[in-house]
Amino acid sequence: MSGPAIERDTRLPEQGRLPERGLGLALEILEQVARHDHGTTAADIARAVGAPRATVYRVVNSLVRDEYLVRRADFSGFMLGARVLDLAAVVGAHARPDYAPIVDKLRAETGEAVHLFGFHRTGLTILDEDPAQPLADRDLLLADPARSASGHLWLLAHPERDLPGAPHWRVHPSADELQGIEDAFAVRGYTEQVATLAPDRGCLAVPIRDERSRPLGAVTLSIALVRLSVAARHIGALREAAAALAQSAPLSRW
Incomplete structure (x- = not known):
């Protein structure tokens, strides 16, 4: 029943x-x-x-x-926040983004490792890592902005970095380091790191800006330390690529 x-x-x-x-x-x-x-x-x-x-x-x-x-x-x-933006970059990596041909062309022209970064308020996102020559130390690069040329550009682009709740870098540069980065960029128009991520490599970074000169990210060229003295010959190509990348989606909406 x-x-x-x-x-x-x-x-x-x-x-x-x-x-x-x-x-x-x-x-x-x-x-x-x-x-x-x-x-x-x-x-x-x-x-x-x-x-x-x-x-x-x-x-x-x-x-x-x-x-x-x-x-x-x-x-x-x-x-x-950073975790959503990082997730978006991972998802986007499974599709062929608009900026991929620009980065591929730059790699072919220079013969060096080329990486693409997006800027957000709390730090960097790796948008396109060179598959043939990967980043030397991803964790260190994303932890300490003073260790990478792309991190130097992020620091220059974010004067509000010291506000409460702004960046989540695990390492914060000193006032002397910041001044050195600013002085070097004022002279060169690009940033450079020498053997701070790997003892045998250096890197140059050029900013990517929108039509209002707001920073969107950075395109970088990593090169063996023994050839770093001639790396500046690629700056023109990096700047041309940065201008083209500023117009590409989804970077232009980053």
Whole structure:
């Protein structure tokens, strides 16, 4: 004999949303932030996803703590963080991006290792690593901006780097290091590192800027230390590539 039927409560909370739904809400929040290039506020996010503001604040704070979101420098809202941008670069690597022919051409012309980096508020993202001549030390490059030519350009492009919650570099350069980087760039118009990532290699980096001269990233040329003295002959090619890369998608929207 069957027992009484169990009546399921099919009623949904207000607006059909469960505050405890966790991952789904976090993904919706990330999607809303991604729709706003210059960031958006937690209040606007809450209105867009239709969830209680207190719940959205809790999820947003968790995403900031885990570096999926970052606070704007003026604390007026939130932007995508390093972990989302890195993930986007990994996903994009499976497709042939618009900038790939430019980077391939530069590698063929120079015969050297060429790498492409994107800049975001908390650091660097490796967009295109030379498959034939990989980076010497990825972890160190992404931890200490003073160790790489691309990191030098990032430092020059981000005077707000000392604001609370800005970069997440594990190593911070000294005032003397920063001054040396600025002085060298003022003379050369590009940055250079010598044997700071690998004892037998050096690197040159040229900035990639949009039409308003805002930094988008860097294109770099890594070369054996014994040939570093002649590496400057490739600067013209690097600058031409940087100008073309500034117009390419998705770099132009980075």
